[in-house]
Amino acid sequence: xxxxGAEFLGTFWLVLxxxxxxxxxxxxxxxxxxxxxxxxAFGLTVLTMAYAIGPISGCHLNPxxxxxxxxxxxxxxxxxxxxxxxxxFGAIIAGGVLYVIASGAPGxxxxxxxxxxxxxxxxxxxxxxxxxxxxxVVMTMMFLVVILGATDSxxxxxxxxxxxxxxxxxxxxxxxxxxxxxxxxARSTGVAIYAGAPALEQLWLFWVAPIVGAVIxxxxxxxIRGKDE
Numbered sequence: 001x002x003x004x005g006a007e008f009l010g011t012f013w014l015v016l017x018x019x020x021x022x023x024x025x026x027x028x029x030x031x032x033x034x035x036x037x038x039x040x041a042f043g044l045t046v047l048t049m050a051y052a053i054g055p056i057s058g059c060h061l062n063p064x065x066x067x068x069x070x071x072x073x074x075x076x077x078x079x080x081x082x083x084x085x086x087x088x089f090g091a092i093i094a095g096g097v098l099y100v101i102a103s104g105a106p107g108x109x110x111x112x113x114x115x116x117x118x119x120x121x122x123x124x125x126x127x128x129x130x131x132x133x134x135x136x137v138v139m140t141m142m143f144l145v146v147i148l149g150a151t152d153s154x155x156x157x158x159x160x161x162x163x164x165x166x167x168x169x170x171x172x173x174x175x176x177x178x179x180x181x182x183x184x185x186a187r188s189t190g191v192a193i194y195a196g197a198p199a200l201e202q203l204w205l206f207w208v209a210p211i212v213g214a215v216i217x218x219x220x221x222x223x224i225r226g227k228d229e
Contacts, residue, residue, distance in 0.1 A: 059161075
């Protein structure tokens with residue numbers, strides 16, 4: 001239960017910090033942090049939580065990461081349901097807190113997206129469903145490769161949160177224009193519930209693509225890693 005609680009808290013922080021930066025600060029008049037700031041915010045949430053709860057739960061914060069670690073033989077399958085439930089619940093609670101905060105400003109309109117993910121007309125850059133699918137699969141695949149490499153027994157483990165956080169920052173820099181960046185089904189669910197029907201109708205892609213990408217990433221890393229000398 002301590003591990004599940006840690007995953008709940010960590011995913012709560014990921015969604016509140018990352019999506020909160022997009023909703024509250026990205027376009028703030030005069031001092032908006034923009035795409036770069038939002039990308040850094042997501043990376044920093046993972047970096048900070050990796051040091052805070054990594055020793056407790058491994059700091060997955062993401063159902064796709066949990067599935068990918070399981071596929072790589074790094075995580076027991078019997079813990080998958082509990083981790084995923086904790087992550088999704090943490091994301092939903094964070095989305096609710098963010099909604100309460102954001103709705104306190106004049107002119108707030110959840111129909112503008114509320115940091116939800118999308119493709120087609122809901123893509124920031126108008127990218128197609130296929131473009132969004134490929135982007136989410138490939139980005140999640142590379143994220144898992146970085147995670148598995150950074151936490152490998154041959155890597156300096158105390159520094160693992162740094163490349164992982166930077167990788168998530170890079171992923172956002174590349175893919176925010178395409179899908180508003182998911183690579184995390186919990187993050188997508190946590191805000192889609194409040195964004196309404198249009199976001200929920202496209203939510204399937206942001207479960208399927210990250211999980212497929214994570215499993216591919218797990219097998220890619222296992223193929224290139226080889227055996228210990």
